Amino acid sequence: MTGTPTVATAPAKPRPRLRLARFRDLALVPAIVVLLVVGAIIDPVFLSKANLVNVLQQQTELSLLVLAEAIILIAGKFDLSLESTIGLAPALALGLVIPSASHGLGTEWPTALAIPLCLLTGAVIGAFNGLLILRFRLSAFIVTLGMLIVLRGLQIGLTGGQNLFDIPPSVLYLGNATWLGLPASIWICAILFAAGILALSFLRAGRAVYAIGGNVDAARAAGIRTDRVVWIVLIIGGLLAALAGLLMTGRLGSVAAAQGQGMIFTVFAAAVIGGVSLDGGKGTLFGALCGVLVLGLINNILTLGGVSAQWIQAIYGAIILAALILARLTSGKAQD
Amino acid sequence: MRYKFRSALAAVLILSTAAACGDSSTGSAAGGNSKPPIGVDLPRADSDFWNSYAKYVPQFAGELGINMMPPTNSQNDVAKLVANTQALVSQGAKAIVMAPQDTGAIASTLTTLESKKIPVVTVDTRPDKGKVFMVVRADNRAYGQKACEFLGDKLGGKGKVIEFQGSLSSINGRDRSEAFADCMKSKFPGITVFAEPTEWEGAKAAAALQTRLAQHPDIKGIYMQAGGVFLAPTLQVLKSKGLLVPPTDPKHIFAVSNDGIPQEYESIRKGEIDATVSQPADLYAKYALFYAKAALDGKTFQPGPTDHDSTIVDVGNGNLEDQLAAPLVTKDNVDDKTLWGNQI
The missing domain is CATH 3.40.50.2300 (Response regulator)
Known part of the structure; x- marks a missing residue:
C-alpha cells in the first residue's frame, strides 16, 4: 500500500529537468558564470570594468558576423563569404576615397562617401549571393565558398595586397568613439542584437525566417514569399558584415589585406555553441550572443593566465568542448 | 526562364575557365630567351614587405641579366608552393627561388628538385630538411x-x-x-x-x-x-x-x-x-637572384664573410646561409636614403 501514493503524486509534479529544457536560450549562462568565476580566481583584474569592457569591445566585430550568420542559418542557408566582406567592403570604400599615394584607386571621391560606400558594398555582395543561390538555384555552401575566395582576391587585387593605413577620421569614428562611457561599437552591437531578437520573435517577417528554415515548402504553402525573405536576409547579412568591417577598421586603425581571414570558423563555432542549428529553423539570437561571449571570455582568461604560446590552441579548443558539454548537461537537450 | 539562366550560367563558367587557361599559358612565353630560365615563387601578396620584394625581383633580374620566368604566387600555402614549383619545372625552369613560409613541409619538393639537378635558393626562411644551394636570409x-x-x-x-x-x-x-x-x-x-x-x-x-x-x-x-x-x-x-x-x-x-x-x-x-x-627586401631580391644565377654558372661558395657586409654560415645538412645585415633604425638614422622603406 505504501507504494500507491508515490505513484499517484509523481506525474502531477513536472520534473525540474524538463522545465529547464524549455529555456534553451539560457543553456550557456551557466558556462558564462563558470568562466566569470574562473577568471576572477586567475586574476582579480578580470572583473574590473576596464577589462570587461575590453572583452566586449574585442568581440563586437565577431558578434555582428555571428548575428548575420545566425539569421542566415535560421533561414536554412549558409554564408561563408562574410569573412571576406569584412575586409573587402572597407578596403573598396577606402580605396575609392583615399589618394593613390596611400594605395588608393585614384578616384579620390569625397571622404564622406566612405561609410555609405562600405555599407553599399556589403549589401551588393549579399544581393549577389542571393542572385546565385535563389535565382540560379546553386548550393549556398559552394556559392559563398566561391565568393569567399573571389572577394578576398578582389581585395588583394584592388589594394595591390597593401595594408591601408591612411584612414579618414570619419571611418575611424565608429570603431573608436566612446558614447556614455562605453565604446560606441558595444552600443551598436547591443542595439542591433536587441532589434534582431525582437524582429525574429515578434515580427511577421521574423517568424517567416524560422518557418522557411524549418520547412521551406510548408512556408511557401502558408503564403510566405520565401525567396524574397531569404534574399533580404542575405542582404542584411552582407550589410552587417560591412558594418563589422567598419568597426574593425576603426579599432585597429588600418585595413589589413588579410582582415577577417579565418574568422568564419569562429563565427560558426559561436553560433553553434549558442544553439543555432546548422540545418535551419532552430536557435535564437540571444543564444548566439552567449556563444560570442563565451569565446571572448575564454580568450581573455587565457591571455590573463599567461598560457604558453605552444599550448594556447589546444587549451582553447578543449575549453570550447567543455562549454558545449556543460550546455548539454544544463539544458538537457540534444544538440544538433 | 530557368533554361535561360542555366545556359547563361554555363557560359559564364566556360568563359572563366577559358580565361584562367589563357592566363597560365602566358607563363611559358619566357622560353624564347637563350639563357636558362629561372623560376621565382612569391610567398604571399598580402603584406607590404613581400609586395616590396615582389617589386624588386624583376628590377634586379634586369640588372643581373637574368632570364626570369613570370613569378608565381603561393599565397602562404605550402600546397600551392609545391604545385607552383612543379609547374615552373615543367615550363623549363633551371633554377628556382622560393620563400617557403612552412619550413617543414617543403622537404620532399626539395628532394625532387635535387634529383632533377635544379638548384634552389630559399629567401627569408631556411628549410628544416632538404638540400638547397643557398639560403638568403636576414639573421x-x-x-x-x-x-x-x-x-x-x-x-x-x-x-x-x-x-x-x-x-x-x-x-x-x-x-x-x-x-x-x-x-x-x-x-x-x-x-x-x-x-x-x-x-x-x-x-x-x-x-x-x-x-x-x-x-x-x-x-x-x-x-x-x-x-x-x-x-x-x-x-x-x-x-x-x-x-x-x-x-x-x-x-x-x-x-x-x-x-x-x-x-x-x-x-x-x-x-x-x-x-x-x-628587413632588407631589396637585398633579399638581389641576392636570391644573384645566387640562383651563380648556381647555374657553376660557382660554389664557402662559409665566411662576403663582399656585401654579410656572412655565409654553414647551417648543417651541407646547406649554406648568407645572413644579410639588418640595420636597427631609430630617430637618428630614420631618414637614411639607403633603407628600402625610404625608396618606395
Missing part, C-alpha cells in the same frame, strides 16, 4: 637580440615588456622569440616579459595589449615582431588609452618593431614608436 635571431638590447637599455634594465610573437610554426617567429627571450633572461633579468601569441594577426595583438594594459598599467615596453601587421593596431590601442605620447613624457611606452616599412619610419619620426629593425 632573425639578431632581430630579437637588437629589440631586446634597445628596450632593455631604454627601460634601464627593469620594468614590464609585452611582446607580440609571430607564428611559432615559422622559423622566423621562433628565432625572434627565442633570441628575445634569451637576451632578456641573460642581460636584463629585472625585466618581466609577457609573450603574446598572435599568429601574425593584428586583431589578436590589439586584444592582448588591451588586456595586459588593464592587468598591468605599468607596462613600459612593446616588442612587435612584424610592423606590417602590428603597428596600426598597437598605435590605435595606445591612442585610445591616452598613451601615445612623445618619448620625453614619462607615460611613454617604448616600442620596437621589425620589418622596416614606410609607416614604421613615419611613426618613428613622429615619436610614436622608437625603433625598428629593417
Whole structure:
C-alpha cells in the first residue's frame, strides 16, 4: 500500500529537468558564470570594468558576423563569404576615397562617401549571393565558398595586397568613439542584437525566417514569399558584415589585406555553441550572443593566465568542448 | 526562364575557365630567351614587405641579366608552393627561388628538385630538411637580440615588456622569440616579459595589449615582431588609452618593431614608436637572384664573410646561409636614403 501514493503524486509534479529544457536560450549562462568565476580566481583584474569592457569591445566585430550568420542559418542557408566582406567592403570604400599615394584607386571621391560606400558594398555582395543561390538555384555552401575566395582576391587585387593605413577620421569614428562611457561599437552591437531578437520573435517577417528554415515548402504553402525573405536576409547579412568591417577598421586603425581571414570558423563555432542549428529553423539570437561571449571570455582568461604560446590552441579548443558539454548537461537537450 | 539562366550560367563558367587557361599559358612565353630560365615563387601578396620584394625581383633580374620566368604566387600555402614549383619545372625552369613560409613541409619538393639537378635558393626562411644551394636570409635571431638590447637599455634594465610573437610554426617567429627571450633572461633579468601569441594577426595583438594594459598599467615596453601587421593596431590601442605620447613624457611606452616599412619610419619620426629593425627586401631580391644565377654558372661558395657586409654560415645538412645585415633604425638614422622603406 505504501507504494500507491508515490505513484499517484509523481506525474502531477513536472520534473525540474524538463522545465529547464524549455529555456534553451539560457543553456550557456551557466558556462558564462563558470568562466566569470574562473577568471576572477586567475586574476582579480578580470572583473574590473576596464577589462570587461575590453572583452566586449574585442568581440563586437565577431558578434555582428555571428548575428548575420545566425539569421542566415535560421533561414536554412549558409554564408561563408562574410569573412571576406569584412575586409573587402572597407578596403573598396577606402580605396575609392583615399589618394593613390596611400594605395588608393585614384578616384579620390569625397571622404564622406566612405561609410555609405562600405555599407553599399556589403549589401551588393549579399544581393549577389542571393542572385546565385535563389535565382540560379546553386548550393549556398559552394556559392559563398566561391565568393569567399573571389572577394578576398578582389581585395588583394584592388589594394595591390597593401595594408591601408591612411584612414579618414570619419571611418575611424565608429570603431573608436566612446558614447556614455562605453565604446560606441558595444552600443551598436547591443542595439542591433536587441532589434534582431525582437524582429525574429515578434515580427511577421521574423517568424517567416524560422518557418522557411524549418520547412521551406510548408512556408511557401502558408503564403510566405520565401525567396524574397531569404534574399533580404542575405542582404542584411552582407550589410552587417560591412558594418563589422567598419568597426574593425576603426579599432585597429588600418585595413589589413588579410582582415577577417579565418574568422568564419569562429563565427560558426559561436553560433553553434549558442544553439543555432546548422540545418535551419532552430536557435535564437540571444543564444548566439552567449556563444560570442563565451569565446571572448575564454580568450581573455587565457591571455590573463599567461598560457604558453605552444599550448594556447589546444587549451582553447578543449575549453570550447567543455562549454558545449556543460550546455548539454544544463539544458538537457540534444544538440544538433 | 530557368533554361535561360542555366545556359547563361554555363557560359559564364566556360568563359572563366577559358580565361584562367589563357592566363597560365602566358607563363611559358619566357622560353624564347637563350639563357636558362629561372623560376621565382612569391610567398604571399598580402603584406607590404613581400609586395616590396615582389617589386624588386624583376628590377634586379634586369640588372643581373637574368632570364626570369613570370613569378608565381603561393599565397602562404605550402600546397600551392609545391604545385607552383612543379609547374615552373615543367615550363623549363633551371633554377628556382622560393620563400617557403612552412619550413617543414617543403622537404620532399626539395628532394625532387635535387634529383632533377635544379638548384634552389630559399629567401627569408631556411628549410628544416632538404638540400638547397643557398639560403638568403636576414639573421632573425639578431632581430630579437637588437629589440631586446634597445628596450632593455631604454627601460634601464627593469620594468614590464609585452611582446607580440609571430607564428611559432615559422622559423622566423621562433628565432625572434627565442633570441628575445634569451637576451632578456641573460642581460636584463629585472625585466618581466609577457609573450603574446598572435599568429601574425593584428586583431589578436590589439586584444592582448588591451588586456595586459588593464592587468598591468605599468607596462613600459612593446616588442612587435612584424610592423606590417602590428603597428596600426598597437598605435590605435595606445591612442585610445591616452598613451601615445612623445618619448620625453614619462607615460611613454617604448616600442620596437621589425620589418622596416614606410609607416614604421613615419611613426618613428613622429615619436610614436622608437625603433625598428629593417628587413632588407631589396637585398633579399638581389641576392636570391644573384645566387640562383651563380648556381647555374657553376660557382660554389664557402662559409665566411662576403663582399656585401654579410656572412655565409654553414647551417648543417651541407646547406649554406648568407645572413644579410639588418640595420636597427631609430630617430637618428630614420631618414637614411639607403633603407628600402625610404625608396618606395
